[in-house]
């Protein structure tokens with residue numbers, strides 16, 4: 001197949017590229033490197049079946065030749081990034097999604113949207129099922145991300161209904177692994193960097209808020225299966241192993257053999273109190289569930305960060 005991956009230079013996008021190239025497909029990456037890094041795909045330079053377009057998906061995009069599948073993974077994803085780029089984030093979810101949906105329509109390609117558990121906001125239902133409509137502040141600081149994804153989901157369903165486009169919506173829960181930017185402000189890069197350097201680990205609030213962490217290889221498997229399914233409705237992809245942020249800090253400190261202090265800093269506005277996917281639908285429809293436990297995933301991620309942090313300028 002010939003597959004376009006928007007956001008190919010990002011953390012998740014680069015792993016999707018590796019997976020699909022490994023299966024023998026032709027992959028075209030598109031990225032404007034707003035939040036990703038050319039380093040994530042440097043190893044693909046010169047690969048016979050890989051090419052890269054430097055492109056901002058807010059602008060219309062044409063790709064010569066046929067396309068079978070489009071993965072739309074392009075969007076700032078970490079709170080630090082989208083708070084720094086609120087308008088770009090909204091435009092990427094809105095105009096960017098539309099440009100890629102139009103491209104899918106012209107090519108008769110399948111389209112997969114990387115949506116997010118943020119669609120559930122600060123959820124009143126726990127764990128979260130796909131049928132839950134969410135509890136989102138439409139004007140808070142996180143709204144630029146949450147609402148861009150909610151709009152992108154609505155637009156995807158409109159193209160599916162109006163044009164019969166074969167579309168898929170993955171609601172991705174916190175995912176981590178090698179190639180996250182060490183300074184993107186998310187919990188995994190922050191805690192691992194702090195623990196490895198023996199610096200204080202910054203727990204926001206009292207650390208009682210929860211998250212559920214999925215290793216990137218598991219997520220990629222779920223995305224690929226979804227893209228080959230006949231499921232147009234949203235599907236949660238994540239690991240239901242739920243932990244408090246404080247427990248997570250202690251686990252990372254122990255795994256790193258670190259003596260970092262744990263310090264408490266203010267909780268960011270509208271930080272969701274709890275988050276855990278109900279993955280019953282992914283199990284039933286895709287036969288998918290995560291295979292890699294959080295300790296094993298953190299070990300692999302930490303090994304990668306150890307080397308990454310040794311590189312000059314990190």
Ligand code: NAD
Pocket residue numbers: 006007008009010011012013030031032033034035036037055056057058072073074075076077078092096114115116117171172173174175176
């Ligand atoms: P990332 O920032 O590493 O990757 C996103 C990539 O998209 C970057 O390379 C960035 O440069 C690119 N991009 C952003 N705006 C663009 C634009 N207008 N045009 C072209 N490229 C653009 O983030 P990630 O963690 O790899 O996330 C990938 C996708 O998965 C995002 O859509 C994100 O919303 C979604 N997601 C991720 C998580 C997670 O835990 N990592 C959770 C939920 C949803």
Ligand code: UDP
Pocket residue numbers: 078079174185186187188190191202203204205209211245267268271272
């Ligand atoms: N967090 C933290 N310390 C950090 C970074 C994040 O305590 O240095 C907390 C944050 O407040 C949130 C959770 O970790 O409750 C996950 O944050 P992240 O930014 O990774 O993603 P989110 O799930 O909020 O989108």
